[in-house]
Amino acid sequence: MQPRNMSMSGVVDLAAVKAAQEAKAKAEQARAEAARQGGTGAVSPADLVIDVDEAGFEQDVLQRSAEVPVVIDFWAEWCQPCKQLSPVLERLAVEYNGRFLLAKIDVDANQMLMQQFGIQGIPAVFAVVAGQALPLFQGVAGEQQIRETLDQLVAVAEQRFGLTGLTVDPDAEPGGAPQAAAAEGPYDAALNAAAQALDAGDLGGAVQAYKNVLADDPAHPEAKLGLAQAELLQRVQGMDPQKVRQEAAEKPKDARAQIAAADLDLVGGHVEDAFGRLIETVQRTAGDEREAVRLRLLELFEVVGQEDPRVVGARRALARALF
Numbered sequence: 001m002q003p004r005n006m007s008m009s010g011v012v013d014l015a016a017v018k019a020a021q022e023a024k025a026k027a028e029q030a031r032a033e034a035a036r037q038g039g040t041g042a043v044s045p046a047d048l049v050i051d052v053d054e055a056g057f058e059q060d061v062l063q064r065s066a067e068v069p070v071v072i073d074f075w076a077e078w079c080q081p082c083k084q085l086s087p088v089l090e091r092l093a094v095e096y097n098g099r100f101l102l103a104k105i106d107v108d109a110n111q112m113l114m115q116q117f118g119i120q121g122i123p124a125v126f127a128v129v130a131g132q133a134l135p136l137f138q139g140v141a142g143e144q145q146i147r148e149t150l151d152q153l154v155a156v157a158e159q160r161f162g163l164t165g166l167t168v169d170p171d172a173e174p175g176g177a178p179q180a181a182a183a184e185g186p187y188d189a190a191l192n193a194a195a196q197a198l199d200a201g202d203l204g205g206a207v208q209a210y211k212n213v214l215a216d217d218p219a220h221p222e223a224k225l226g227l228a229q230a231e232l233l234q235r236v237q238g239m240d241p242q243k244v245r246q247e248a249a250e251k252p253k254d255a256r257a258q259i260a261a262a263d264l265d266l267v268g269g270h271v272e273d274a275f276g277r278l279i280e281t282v283q284r285t286a287g288d289e290r291e292a293v294r295l296r297l298l299e300l301f302e303v304v305g306q307e308d309p310r311v312v313g314a315r316r317a318l319a320r321a322l323f
Contacts, residue, residue, distance in 0.1 A: 043166050048093045052103040054110050061103050065128040068166050069100040069157040071136070071150070074117070074124040076108050081140045082123045088143055089125070092150065098166035099154045100127075127153050130161045159307035187213045187220065194226055203234040228302035236263050248277075255281060255289035259296045266300055274300055275314040282321045294318070 052060045052072075061070050073089050075082035086104065093102035107114040107122055117126060117133065125136040136149050157163040190213045197205035210227035213220050241264055247254070248261035258281040265274035278297040282290055297318060301311045 043098065043168055045094050045168055048098065048166070048168065049090050049102045049104065052105050054112055057113060061128055062131055064101060065132075066130055066163075068098070068163055069153055070128045071100050071102050071153070072117075072126045072128065073102060073104045074107050074114060074119055074122050074126070075104060076106060076122055078108075079122050085123045085125075085140050088146060092143075092146065096150065096154070096165075098168040100150065100157075100165065129153070129157045129163065156308075160305045187217070187223070191222060191226070194223075194230070198230065203230055203237060206230040207234060224302060225305070228299055231299070232263060232267065232303055235260075236267050239264065253281075253284045255285050255293050259293060262296065262300065266303060271304055271308075271310050275310065275317075279314065279317050279321050282318065294322070 050060060061072065064070055071089065071093070073082075073086055075086055089102055093100065105113055107119070117124070119138075121138060123140065124138045127134045127136055134153075136153070137145070141149075154165070158165075190209050194206045194209035194213075197203070197209060207227060207230045210223045210230060213223035214227065217223070239260065244257070244260045244264055248257045251257045258277055262274040262277045265271075265277060275297065278293050278300070281293045282297070285293060297314070301314070304311050
């Protein structure tokens with residue numbers, strides 16, 4: 001079993017683009033459908049901590065991560081530090097009241113998952129949000145540190161992906177949460193076409209599908225994000241990374257060379273490097289070249305997400321460089 005839709009860099013992943021677009025709508029539509037059927041879509045507190053194995057990883061972690069952040073606790077029965085950490089995570093899962101789901105994975109019984117996540121020691125804690133895997137921490141951490149990490153996780157999940165978590169009802173039957181069918185939205189057909197194009201590697205088709213949505217609704221958040229990411233991937237397609245980076249190193253004042261290298265930086269997960277490169281280029285250039293660099297930087301902000309702390313910091317740095 002191979003986990004899919006995961007990007008350890010958490011920046012650009014074709015399948016993650018699709019998951020991000022669908023995450024908010026899926027959660028909201030499921031709740032709305034449950035309400036129409038007379039239910040609440042709520043889960044029992046007991047459903048906030050689940051045991052997951054390789055066979056159930058796709059459904060229990062990857063699919064659920066489009067509705068709620070999933071925190072993964074890799075543990076083993078013989079691991080004494082695990083016995084200190086796991087009860088804390090389980091208690092916090094209930095205390096956070098549905099803002100994240102805790103998935104416990106026994107590494108002895110699920111060696112393949114341990115290898116695929118690159119785990120060198122346990123306990124190890126990861127999160128999966130809208131299909132993207134993010135390392136949180138390894139070893140036993142203090143409760144305050146864990147709380148701060150979880151707070152950051154749920155904030156990013158809500159701000160970037162619209163994941164507000166699960167509704168918890170103490171009176172709900174364990175395992176009884178309804179699986180509501182999602183209603184079709186006005187742009188679902190176009191967004192699905194974009195997602196299918198991405199899956200097929202048809203970046204031009206994906207770009208056009210997102211533009212079709214934005215022509216009707218210029219502020220549509222999923223389409224804006226999808227277009228920015230698809231255009232980035234389209235730009236780097238066919239690039240010779242070694243040649244691009246060599247040219248950028250030899251021509252620090254060349255706007256075109258620095259823009260191309262920044263695109264590669266971002267696709268490779270080096271967010272701060274991409275932003276820093278373009279901000280420095282803004283300082284070194286003037287006129288039309290400077291404006292081209294500024295506009296590309298704004299496009300990359302859109303790719304990463306306007307609420308991302310790295311974007312917030314880079315915006316301040318850009319303002320200082322311009323004024």
